[in-house]
Amino acid sequence: MNAFNRAWRYITRKPTKSILLIITFFLIGNLVILGLGISQAADNAKVLTRKQMRAVVSYEIDYDAYWKYINTLTDQDEIDAAYSKSIRIDKDVALKLTEDERVKAFNYMVNSIAYSDGFENVPLGNESNRQNSTYINENGEEVTYKEPNLMIYANMYDNMIELEEGTFEVVEGRFYTQSDIDNANKVVVITKELADQNALRVGDTIRVSTAGDYLINQLKTEGLDTNIAYMDLEICGIYTTLEDVDPNAENFQWMSPYESPKNIILMPMTSYIEYIEQITRVQYDIMMKENPGAETSLDDWLQNLEQPSKVVYLLSDPLEVDSFVEDHQNDVSEFTRLNANNETFKKLARPLDTMSFFANIVVWIVIINAIVIISLVTALTLKTREYEIGVLLSIGVSKIKVILQLFVELILIALLGFTLAVVSGSLMASKVGDMVLDYQTTSDAQYGESEENYYYTFGADYFTQVTQDDLLREYHVSVSPLLIGEIYILGTGVVLIAILIPSIMIMRLNPKQILLEQN
């Protein structure tokens, strides 16, 4: 007849008190399930949405911080100095971040629009709708100009986020190697569509230029060799891309061919920089010839050529994005930042966060009340059980065993109450959760700030666009095994705390006094 047996017999043979406590635990359990269910569903929705998003962090210039800083300045010299200050992505920092084991791939890349020479771009499909590429010059004449039709992605490293993710896949030949980068080899990887369009194969050479008609004409005028404006690139690989333009997009009819992912060509950044430096030097010379007194130097012209607008890191797990930013936020220099596009995500998740916050408060209030109520009920019933405790103590049952019996009784009752609550809670949780969320999102829509709930990106879009609907679609209140586990753990915790006061009361009991009073 150990503590467990006695506890079971007490519960079954003193049903009134047991039923009252079961009802108490049942009600508490329902409220806790609702609260935790709502809170957990909100967290799950955020996690699931996060998982659907690219695990991308960009190291970029923080223009907001820069302009805010300038606005705080009052001294003109300081303002001038701030304007002339070159804000740059720190290459060393960018490289240091790649050493983090969470980084799977990264793009340290410059992009440039370009012109094909001797081959055609992949048509977008909007050519018949588009107007001619013309502009009106200073003499009022309509001038036709050559439109850029390619996009160069020049990366500093032989791995790209797109390749790692499978957006790009090399189907013929190879991707350029670190050796190509180190030696500034004139190699290029083009899309299969571009290759097919022009019957190009690996080993062929294409001619590409970033210079428009204006620069070519300038070179001709100056009597310079126009060949310096062109790169002859050997095709080392052909790749396919999963990306394409959306013909239903609003701006589709105005799109230029270079905006098509099929017209992106990939090359080593070193080769590109070597080429662009050459052009820049010529442009500088022409400018200095035309403006001999210009207060600028060649170094000024060259210093930003290698400077990407941002470095993008692909992490192995979308859920590690926040911790990555937090861990490295202090590594980046002034006016630069690590951006995980969290602010927008947080705005989207605001209704869920608010709901989760209040649900958690409710849970804590219920838990605290539960502890107080069960403590009091147990303490009060203890008074009626002093006699029994006195008897147990008189026959040598230790006080610890008496407390253990009390604990087992409460745990068994809690188990039953919470099990019933799990059944009823699972029926209610989903409906109540949807009602609360419905109210919450309606309230936000009515009274919230009128902000667009979209991610916007600059340049190549590495951040996944997510809407609030996407987030809410993942919101499902359900009683999961994890939640059930939490309920039972919480219940055990409540019982453990609730038993404290009665335990103190038991420890103070004296068997002689109890039994003498009874006798």
Added chain:
Amino acid sequence: MSAILTLDNINYGYIDGGYRREILKDLSYQFKEGTFYTILGPSGSGKTTLLSIMAGLDKQESGNIYYDGENIETKGLYDYRRNKVGVVFQSYNLINYLTGLENILLAMTETDNKLPKNHKEVAYALLNLVGIVESKADRIVTRLSGGEQQRIAIARAIASNVDLIFADEPTGNLDTATEQEIIKLFQMLAEKYGKTIIVVTHSNEVSQLSDRRILLRNGILMISHK
């Protein structure tokens, strides 16, 4: 017969209304095994206090109690209550949501003393010994008469295979016929099974049936004779 329980200069008192009240004064005595004792005395003489101290339910202020030559505080009073003594009270003190059998099993489970493995059979046998048949043994104790409950309390007191049984007014709530049966039970336990029975009582009838009568007056053992 050797001494099973020895009281050595036991003192006990308390402060009441600003004055100290001495309950037990330099009390010494040796209880022999296999003997049925009764402790008599007027109300307030300290009978129940003495019994509580001897049963390990309370502690004396000074002096020592030895069980079989060993100070009962050496292993602690819980151990003493669990393994050395059984106590029977006037109001039976059974666990009221358990059956008679379960009350016996409770004591058998708690003790560290060696008992036969088949607890249930032994418990039924003990209950049978005190006159409780199996059908009554399986009833919740509150559904039994006072006499039956007291028999169960006695059975529980000996269930843990102890040699020393204390009883505080065990027949106080019982009619005369039942009182006689309970006393016979104590006599049998002392004579046949060698148990030492120490009963606190007001009843001269009960005390006359005991082997030794002890009179307690003003905290002092006045008379001890057969």
